[in-house]
Amino acid sequence: MLTFRILKINLRIGFGFLLVTAVSFLEPNGITGTCLFFCFVHELGHLLAMKLTGAEVTGIRLYGGGIGISADTEELGKPARLLVYSAGCLTNFAFALILQDPINLAIALFNLMPVSYFDGGMILRLLFPNSEKLLNIVSAVTISVLIIAFFASALTAPAGVSISQILTLFAIIASELIDREV
Secondary structure, three states: OEEEEEOOEEEEEOHHHHHHHHHHOOOOOOHHHHHHHHHHHHHHHHHHHHHHHOOEEEEEEEEOOEEEEEEEOOOOOHHHHHHHHHHHHHHHHHHHHHHOOHHHHHHHHHHOOOOOOOHHHHHHHHHOOOOHHHHHHHHHHHHHHHHHHHHHHHHHOOOOOOHHHHHHHHHHHHHHHHOOOO
């Protein structure tokens, strides 16, 4: 993992992010690159909400599964934290409506899934702070269903799965295993 310090913010660039970015250039229709761009737009929505609420950004992490921003939100009230956690998805919903773009809609819905480190998981933790064990189970089940759905669709798709989709999936998995911060 490459680490830089820019404007008092730690920037970490992981192996998986570099791999996914490289794979995006192999794809003939450019969908992975488009997704990366709108993931960046999603995170800009979070950054804007952090700026509006006074949350201090402490780190930015680029990894195979996307971009993660660390901020000190503990001092914020519940409404401000809800705004910060939901701002990325709201940004993607706005772009989906304005551009009539299914990619932004998919990014917003994906991020709203109840997985612990996705926006949906963060929102659920904020709304149900005393349900940690149940939220961890829901997160694990959601991840399991996603993995099964991916492989089921890959096996049943008439056109098959492109090599760039397979490489992207492996880059994301490698990123989670190699670059994951404990």
